[in-house]
Amino acid sequence: MANVVVVGAQWGDEGKGKIVDWLSERADVIARFQGGHNAGHTLVIDGETYKLNALPSGVVRGGKLSVIGNGVVLDPWHLVNEIASIREQGVDISPETLMIAENTPLILPIHGELDRAREEAASKGTKIGTTGRGIGPAYEDKVGRRSIRVADLSDDATLEARVDRALQHHDPLRRGLGIDPVDRDALIAKLKEIAPQILPYAAPVWKVLSEKRKSGQRILFEGAQGALLDIDFGTYPFVTSSNVIAGQAATGVGMGPGSVDYVLGIVKAYTTRVGEGPFPTELDDDDGLRLGTRGHEFGTVTGRKRRCGWFDAALVRQTCATSGVNGISLTKLDVLDGFETLKICVGYELDGKRLDYLPTAADQQARCVPVYEEMPGWSESTEGARSWAELPANAIKYVRRVEELIDCPVALLSTSPERDDTILVTDPFAD
Numbered sequence: 001m002a003n004v005v006v007v008g009a010q011w012g013d014e015g016k017g018k019i020v021d022w023l024s025e026r027a028d029v030i031a032r033f034q035g036g037h038n039a040g041h042t043l044v045i046d047g048e049t050y051k052l053n054a055l056p057s058g059v060v061r062g063g064k065l066s067v068i069g070n071g072v073v074l075d076p077w078h079l080v081n082e083i084a085s086i087r088e089q090g091v092d093i094s095p096e097t098l099m100i101a102e103n104t105p106l107i108l109p110i111h112g113e114l115d116r117a118r119e120e121a122a123s124k125g126t127k128i129g130t131t132g133r134g135i136g137p138a139y140e141d142k143v144g145r146r147s148i149r150v151a152d153l154s155d156d157a158t159l160e161a162r163v164d165r166a167l168q169h170h171d172p173l174r175r176g177l178g179i180d181p182v183d184r185d186a187l188i189a190k191l192k193e194i195a196p197q198i199l200p201y202a203a204p205v206w207k208v209l210s211e212k213r214k215s216g217q218r219i220l221f222e223g224a225q226g227a228l229l230d231i232d233f234g235t236y237p238f239v240t241s242s243n244v245i246a247g248q249a250a251t252g253v254g255m256g257p258g259s260v261d262y263v264l265g266i267v268k269a270y271t272t273r274v275g276e277g278p279f280p281t282e283l284d285d286d287d288g289l290r291l292g293t294r295g296h297e298f299g300t301v302t303g304r305k306r307r308c309g310w311f312d313a314a315l316v317r318q319t320c321a322t323s324g325v326n327g328i329s330l331t332k333l334d335v336l337d338g339f340e341t342l343k344i345c346v347g348y349e350l351d352g353k354r355l356d357y358l359p360t361a362a363d364q365q366a367r368c369v370p371v372y373e374e375m376p377g378w379s380e381s382t383e384g385a386r387s388w389a390e391l392p393a394n395a396i397k398y399v400r401r402v403e404e405l406i407d408c409p410v411a412l413l414s415t416s417p418e419r420d421d422t423i424l425v426t427d428p429f430a431d
């Protein structure tokens, strides 16, 4: 029985939400395995728009189990608000439909404060451009063995001891940044207040998923962000603080490496990035403006304008390798409608040498000059196409060239935010 991982193969915002929603119909369980409420997934279903940050995209589909895995960092106050607003849109969320791993670390208000204070204090060129939601500091506490985890909410004495341990680290750090020490009692009171709203969802997710897998249920692993923001394989240090690549799916819920049968990489037909960091194909001209305007490229979480550029096949070839992508879903092809000529980056020139991948050293990344291939565009609209026959010949040529350059086939083609505007080539869930 196939289990599928969906990962972003660029810098995030590739349109994963729609694809996860589309695939979730074929799945029994939808699990988030990394990231936090820095993610912004927009789903449009029958004209109704749902905006999700921490909740798995599967929650809007009835009869599915949604899971927040241990690889996630969870802001319990944000989650409670998100559940309330999604419920207002008529979606049923209960401990029968949502489970949170007991070993999930919490994001506390002090994490957001620290995240924002560091960004403000950072000098030019060192800012990461984070979402300010405390993701980095929360992961730091996890690996520093001072997190407060979901299970700690169930016992007052443990909770207080955990808070004390965390503050031993945070208070001196805050002093250094000119922030007041943490009000210990107020933080503990806040945690005790939220605990009864979180604990009903807490579960040994690893066990539940192991049983579900044995009984033949299908699991869809929902990635957030994109592989180029991966803490190890992204454009470090301008990355997020979790492993984003597909290997994390198993660790992030407590399953073995053999639990993943198919990796679907979500790839936008051009490139965007929010936040700071290298971006070889970035465009500062009218073409870049046009991509941003036509593609509505504004961050769902921060509202920031996304940086836009041509499709970078060298980078996607790289992320398809690091995530073991079996097939891609190409999204937002319609944004390229009407361009006379399209450019695709096929590699880089560095110090007179040709490279077919982005090197790791930051100074080399900054000096890489993209090598482009040009292709003729198309004047017809591809928006809403539901079969290959509805696509202009040049659009098909563009898609075929992308497949060749990234060395990975197209499994799905998404032609608008509506879920039915999708061309299926290979069903990732097929046995």
Ligand code: IMP
Binding pocket: 011, 012, 013, 038, 039, 040, 128, 129, 130, 131, 132, 133, 134, 135, 136, 224, 225, 226, 229, 238, 239, 240, 241, 274, 275, 276
């Ligand atoms: P953080 O995850 O808030 O620490 O931000 C680190 C970097 O990841 C910044 O460049 C953010 O803009 C970027 N980032 C975080 N989440 C997303 C996302 O869901 N989509 C796109 N970029 C993201």
